Amino acid sequence: MNINSKQLQAYLLLLPAFVFLVGFTHYPALATIFDSLMSTPRAGRAPVFVGLENYQVMIEDPVFWKSVTNNLWFALATIPLSMGIAIFMALWVNDKIAGRSFLRMSYFLPTVLPMIAVANIWIFFYTPDYGLINQALQLFGLKSQNFLGNPDLALASVTVVAIWKEAGFFMIFYLAALQTLSPSYREAAQIEGASKWYFFWKIQWPLLMPTTIFVLVNALINAFRMVDHIFVMTNGGPNNASSLLLFYLYEVGFKFWDRGYASALTMVLLAILAIVGLLQFFLLDKRTHYR
Amino acid sequence: MTARAYTAKPASSLTEAGWLGTLGAWVLAIAWILPLLYALWAAFHPAEYATTFSWSAPLTLDNFVAAWHAAPFPRYFLNTIILVTGILAIQLFLCTLAAYAFARYEFAGSNVLFSLMLVQLMVMPEILIVRNYQTLSSLGLVDTLFGIGLPYFASAFAIFLLRQTFKTVPKELVEAAQMEGASTLQILRHVYIPLAKPTYLAFSLVSVSHHWNNFLWPLVVSNSVESRPLTVGLQVFSSADQGIDWSIITAATLMTSAPLLIGFLIFQKQFVQSFMRAGIK
Numbered sequence: 001m002n003i004n005s006k007q008l009q010a011y012l013l014l015l016p017a018f019v020f021l022v023g024f025t026h027y028p029a030l031a032t033i034f035d036s037l038m039s040t041p042r043a044g045r046a047p048v049f050v051g052l053e054n055y056q057v058m059i060e061d062p063v064f065w066k067s068v069t070n071n072l073w074f075a076l077a078t079i080p081l082s083m084g085i086a087i088f089m090a091l092w093v094n095d096k097i098a099g100r101s102f103l104r105m106s107y108f109l110p111t112v113l114p115m116i117a118v119a120n121i122w123i124f125f126y127t128p129d130y131g132l133i134n135q136a137l138q139l140f141g142l143k144s145q146n147f148l149g150n151p152d153l154a155l156a157s158v159t160v161v162a163i164w165k166e167a168g169f170f171m172i173f174y175l176a177a178l179q180t181l182s183p184s185y186r187e188a189a190q191i192e193g194a195s196k197w198y199f200f201w202k203i204q205w206p207l208l209m210p211t212t213i214f215v216l217v218n219a220l221i222n223a224f225r226m227v228d229h230i231f232v233m234t235n236g237g238p239n240n241a242s243s244l245l246l247f248y249l250y251e252v253g254f255k256f257w258d259r260g261y262a263s264a265l266t267m268v269l270l271a272i273l274a275i276v277g278l279l280q281f282f283l284l285d286k287r288t289h290y291r
Numbered sequence: 292m293t294a295r296a297y298t299a300k301p302a303s304s305l306t307e308a309g310w311l312g313t314l315g316a317w318v319l320a321i322a323w324i325l326p327l328l329y330a331l332w333a334a335f336h337p338a339e340y341a342t343t344f345s346w347s348a349p350l351t352l353d354n355f356v357a358a359w360h361a362a363p364f365p366r367y368f369l370n371t372i373i374l375v376t377g378i379l380a381i382q383l384f385l386c387t388l389a390a391y392a393f394a395r396y397e398f399a400g401s402n403v404l405f406s407l408m409l410v411q412l413m414v415m416p417e418i419l420i421v422r423n424y425q426t427l428s429s430l431g432l433v434d435t436l437f438g439i440g441l442p443y444f445a446s447a448f449a450i451f452l453l454r455q456t457f458k459t460v461p462k463e464l465v466e467a468a469q470m471e472g473a474s475t476l477q478i479l480r481h482v483y484i485p486l487a488k489p490t491y492l493a494f495s496l497v498s499v500s501h502h503w504n505n506f507l508w509p510l511v512v513s514n515s516v517e518s519r520p521l522t523v524g525l526q527v528f529s530s531a532d533q534g535i536d537w538s539i540i541t542a543a544t545l546m547t548s549a550p551l552l553i554g555f556l557i558f559q560k561q562f563v564q565s566f567m568r569a570g571i572k
Contacts, residue, residue: 020445028422
């Protein structure tokens with residue numbers, strides 16, 4: 001077989017997958033740039049070029065800014081907390097511990113269940129007066145709270161659900177990394193009489209760094225695309241108190257049918273993902289993870 | 292405290308969780324499965340016990356029967372099963388071919404194409420819903436199961452995982468097959484694919500659970516019972532409430548998650564390992 005037909009064969013093998021990759025990832029990403037500079041087509045009126053008008057609307061839109069700040073708080077809380085809890089979970093189930101397989105299952109279970117389904121159960125937990133959390137609060141003589149109906153508590157309440165959903169997922173990556181660490185580190189530390197914390201901070205934690213960066217990138221992406229529970233639990237409310245960027249994008253695009261503005265909002269999400277991508281590029285040794 | 296623990300059991304101090312660790316781990320585990328425990332309680336007891344807990348509460352399956360009849364769940368189940376298996380079958384086929392090309396061919400632009408493929412790991416189709424919806428409507432595929440599945444047919448994750456696996460296949464095996472006159476596709480079929488079985492299983496579990504749970508994109512694309520998957524159906528069902536009936540909602544919730552729940556309990560080890568394999572890379 002000569003070189004050229006071998007090359008041709010490779011391209012033919014790639015072609016079907018790339019039709020879909022280009023059609024639903026690259027083309028729409030590029031087309032969104034163009035769409036965001038156009039007006040929204042209305043009955044009988046084709047879209048016209050409006051320049052940066054959609055972005056102008058965005059800058060003046062208080063709901064956009066609310067969604068951005070909400071999303072930043074959401075990210076700021078979910079990322080460190082879910083990662084921190086994940087490390088504890090992984091360290092625990094990596095040790096000899098009573099009921100290890102039950103613990104592993106409990107931690108990981110939320111990851112496999114549909115968010116849309118488990119959010120229903122969380123609504124009950126948060127229900128005023130007779131909800132589980134409020135029953136517990138009342139047991140300690142505390143006042144019942146309307147977690148999802150109170151603008152001060154709604155965002156925090158949906159954040160807790162996201163942490164619950166994510167921690168077990170990240171645990172798996174940490175557990176995988178811990179299990180690949182050479183046992184000789186542990187033996188050496190044992191001989192030196194190192195404490196558990198010393199061993200963790202001086203040996204395990206630095207060795208887990210590539211995993212931490214990998215998980216961090218995933219956590220960042222998820223912080224900007226995890227919205228399913230918002231649909232069930234708060235619908236972005238009350239008064240946009242729990243609206244996140246992707247949720248707002250959905251509302252603008254599919255409730256108000258404002259395609260031009262929705263495209264501008266998509267550009268914001270794409271810009272965030274591009275930043276995450278660059279971060280990954282500079283932080284991560286590409287060889288260890290993608291080669 | 293730690294020092295004393297050493298003198299008592301020097302050999303195991305770093306591998307055994309102390310009592311504090313054990314306690315913490317258990318408290319967290321119980322907090323983590325509490326939502327599921329509650330759902331089981333409310334779904335299997337009469338409505339009057341849904342929010343109060345009593346050991347004497349009688350068990351019942353009525354809530355499941357009521358939920359099953361309250362919405363077209365049989366149709367939603369069918370839709371989800373068709374969707375999940377259809378997506379998986381097409382993904383496995385397309386991604387095997389692409390992964391093979393990336394793993395064992397040298398061609399101009401392979402690095403560029405590989406990087407372009409990896410973009411999908413970050414920019415998932417749901418971020419681009421507005422434009423992808425337009426594509427779908429210009430193809431006339433809105434409100435069809437095929438339309439819901441279409442953007443997911445090529446999975447960067449699958450291509451990546453399979454490529455890694457194919458790269459570990461020993462060259463000697465391939466050369467032996469070539470000596471016997473096997474064509475490239477025969478080698479793929481008879482050497483690479485059988486050796487990559489664990490990867491196929493791992494990816495299948497990830498794909499099935501992801502698409503069983505997927506919500507936003509199916510919500511946008513489907514607007515009739517004929518194309519609605521379970522997640523969207525459940526949302527329509529639980530938000531159109533006539534006063535919240537927790538028993539029926541939890542029963543519907545458990546029904547929706549049951550196949551995954553059961554699958555998880557059966558395949559627990561493979562499930563965890565498949566995610567772990569994805570993590571190690």
